[in-house]
Amino acid sequence: MPAPQEQSATAAQADTPPVSTDAVEPADVPTTDTTTSDTTLDVDAATDAVVDDAQDANADTDATPVADDTTTTDAPADATAAESDFDALYGTSTAATGTAPGAYDPWEPYNRRMHRFNNAVDRRVAKPLANAYVKVVPRPVRSGVSNFFGNLGQPLAAINSLLQGRPKQAAHALGRFVVNSTLGIGGVFDPASDAKLEMPNEDFGQTLGVWGWKRSRYVELPLFGPRTLRDVVGMVGDAPLSPLRQVEADRVRVPLQGLQLVDLRAQLMSTDALREGAEDDYTLVRDAWMQRRAYQIDGDRDDDSLPDYLRENQPLIPVNAMPVSGD
Numbered sequence: 231m232p233a234p235q236e237q238s239a240t241a242a243q244a245d246t247p248p249v250s251t252d253a254v255e256p257a258d259v260p261t262t263d264t265t266t267s268d269t270t271l272d273v274d275a276a277t278d279a280v281v282d283d284a285q286d287a288n289a290d291t292d293a294t295p296v297a298d299d300t301t302t303t304d305a306p307a308d309a310t311a312a313e314s315d316f317d318a319l320y321g322t323s324t325a326a327t328g329t330a331p332g333a334y335d336p337w338e339p340y341n342r343r344m345h346r347f348n349n350a351v352d353r354r355v356a357k358p359l360a361n362a363y364v365k366v367v368p369r370p371v372r373s374g375v376s377n378f379f380g381n382l383g384q385p386l387a388a389i390n391s392l393l394q395g396r397p398k399q400a401a402h403a404l405g406r407f408v409v410n411s412t413l414g415i416g417g418v419f420d421p422a423s424d425a426k427l428e429m430p431n432e433d434f435g436q437t438l439g440v441w442g443w444k445r446s447r448y449v450e451l452p453l454f455g456p457r458t459l460r461d462v463v464g465m466v467g468d469a470p471l472s473p474l475r476q477v478e479a480d481r482v483r484v485p486l487q488g489l490q491l492v493d494l495r496a497q498l499m500s501t502d503a504l505r506e507g508a509e510d511d512y513t514l515v516r517d518a519w520m521q522r523r524a525y526q527i528d529g530d531r532d533d534d535s536l537p538d539y540l541r542e543n544q545p546l547i548p549v550n551a552m553p554v555s556g557d
Contacts (some may be wrong), residue, residue, distance in 0.1 A: 333520045335448040344450040345512045351453065352495075357502075360495040374418040376497065379490050380429065381410045381417025382473045389471065390432035394440045402428045431526075435464025439527035448516055456519040 335341065364372070388403035406422040406429060413421045423429070438460050439446075446460035457465075469475060474490075477483040508514045 333448050333516050334445055335516065337447060337449055341448065341450045342512050344452060347452060348455055356495045359492050360499060363492050363496050375493050377420045378417045379493060381407060386468060386471050387430040387432045390434055390437045391430055393437045399430045403430045433464055434467035435461035436527050438464055448520060456515060
């Protein structure tokens, strides 16, 4: 009878989820054929969806080089080859704008813990000693102490300047050492500056950078503070040539090393205000230090467009400053 057949076909259509208008079959088609047709249509629809997703992914991938090309185009036309190599590793940075390069910091969890430790030591020990030193010791005496320790580092600066292919800079370093050690009474006074002799501040970590070790991971050392892995190797290379390491008597060397540490912390007190109120002190210290280190290695230090904080010879804690017993 026609009425039951129409009701059976309607029930079969209601149980089968419609995919499209083409999927509607006549009532007399077997159920197995309808299922096969629906399955084929579902596979086709899924395939189309995968193809559409792949096309969208390709469209996104094709757009990426455009952004890279734009970044490369923004590089200054007069960038040196060293700066171009550095940009390829760290991102675009220019001497004129002072843009901070991205830091290579895969050890950030460890570095943050060490940064908190160093800050705690600084707050409780180093900074109070530096404040007391500034209050008790007159400025001329403090200047003489800074001159003395700065003069001790000039022979090492001369050696590294020669290794970097800067003979003029090496001559300035040796000239300063001779003049200040004699006329300056052991380096306490600084007649070399009146003689227009520049004060280089070169170390073996910078030398390794000039030689080609551009990209190096950031690491914060206990007590020594910010460094890179390249600079840690440089500290090992500088250690045998450090003048204070040649003093064998602990009763002489250790007090001198302690005085040098306090003097270095006192010189850095001018930067404390820059860190106050920073949302992330670790990132601020890391990026500022990495930027300045990059310019020490790659930048033209005779370029007047460099910011003052990049041109100034702010002190680093040298490897010979840590009081270590020779016994």
